[in-house]
Amino acid sequence: MIRTLIITGITTVLTLFGCSEQKNKDDGKLSKNTQEKLTYSSPQFKNQAIPREIDIKEFRENWGSTAVPDELEKLIEFQNHISSAEFYSQGFAVTIDDRSGLKSWSKDPSFLEKLFPFAQANGTGSFYVIWNDGTQKPMNKMPVVVFGDEGGTHIVAENILELLHLITFDAEISVDMKQAYFYKNEGYKKSRDLNRFLKWLQENYGLNATRKPSEIIASAQKKHKEQFDKWFAEYYKIK
Template identity: 60%
Template sequence: MINITDFKENLGLSQVPSELEKLIYFQNNISSFGNYSKGFGVLIDEKWGLKSWSEDEDFLNRLIPFAQANDTGSFYAIWNDGTNKPLNQMPIVVFGDEGGVHLIAENILQLLHLLTYDTEIWVDFDQAYFYKDKNNYEESEDLGDYLKWMKGDYGLGQIEAPDELIKTAQEKHKEDFDQWFGQYFKQE
């Protein structure tokens, strides 16, 4: 169970974006960590994953890790792109356990839509993508509840082509993110 007060304090936020607060409620009360979308779960993250990349205060302050992305250690973070938009409109980045870092959604709601595909994200150095082997796919236990919740709260059904959404987000934000991220690291 995630305590929303602890979640806010850990992230240094006075307010959690409504989409994220609703997702935490869903995870706490309707489903549970990892049971509504493969490998995913909101968690309280003390930026340990980010600190393995850099201890630079600007770097740490502009990224807000909030969820596990897959079962191998990748995680999602909100990137404060410096535009003064509300947090729920900031881009989402995935940090891969193998070292790849990619912008994957324009905002939290788009990430929630990506999760309806119900597979773990694959994060390589060159790209991040979702892959579903139709022959070996087993639906998450609470996917039906998640899809019902997404439809009811946001009018969104199950996504058919998640990589198209990622591509669109990258067309809008990848260049800016790569330039900002490049201050701290050379992406290869």
Template identity: 40%
Template sequence: MDITYSPVTELNLLKDLQDRIGYENFADGFGLTKYGDISGLVAGWSGDPEFTDLLIPFAQATGGGSFYALWKLDDRADLATLPVVVFGDEGGQHVVARDLRELFQLLGFDTEITVDWERAYYYRDEDEPHSDGHDEYAAWLDQHFGLPVAVDPDVVLAAAQAELGQRFTDWVRPFLP
């Protein structure tokens, strides 16, 4: 396992998979990026340390430049249990998963997330082919975490939004341009 990528075991396992089967090759538009690189936050949102110190960017969410980050809403030691937020390349920021494992299930839906100011969502046509590494990713998710891929991503997103959406919106508001 690549322990040099991050201090998060789950992300290191995913990095190993990505190194084997390729960037954007198991979940459409997704790829792990430099862990903790805040340049996108600073460029598009805020360079305020009160903002950047509580977010850990770790992955591209879309080919257009949206990205995922962990939100350090408290001082928990297990970073994999932190909520996952998305920042859209054309604006908008939302909680998408209550933890990394939920995000991993969403990635298994195998389509880019759509992010706008009002919401974030996943949509794929029934006849849209899966990424080349999708089956290997689904097997990886089951093997390492005993989880299935999300069949209905709206359920996962709704649960995350219900629990943490307003709290994130209230927290991020003072930092928005």
């Protein structure tokens, strides 16, 4: 009798283990989108929005007659098909922005038409914008500005490619009235798809991870800060 119960118990355990193994194998066959939906249906994610793919056509239409830089379109492809929003650099995600955030600074059409928001910069509401500085340069050569959730606005990169280099630091940008900067705390954990992003960036643009984001920001500000601050002051006065 005891022997029969032991054999029955072992059989049950093996059956359950087999089901678990099969489930893991089946999960591996699911599409990336399906796996993300399952992940975000877990209790700890129940109040978070499920990341969705960026519709490139909708993104282009949102920019009107201005051509979207090739580097940005390629990044959207990467985010859609290789990684996901916020999974390749902490706090960062390409987004389709309706300029509602910009309008909190100024609703002047001449202000809004020079700024092209394209990405979430951190988890607290800051966002990245390409600034058309009025020169004849193509959009992929225009400087990038961060608009902070606490009010600061700062040049952070000379162009979109420099911004991609900047976010390889894999930390959320901090923005206050005086400066924009990156730092990693003691509990830093590498983003899930950082290595994929670095591989993609190296293959497409020959760039490696930066260890000194402050140098990228300083170089961009040396070239563009004075001009941007002067232009920005025409529309928004810091109190």
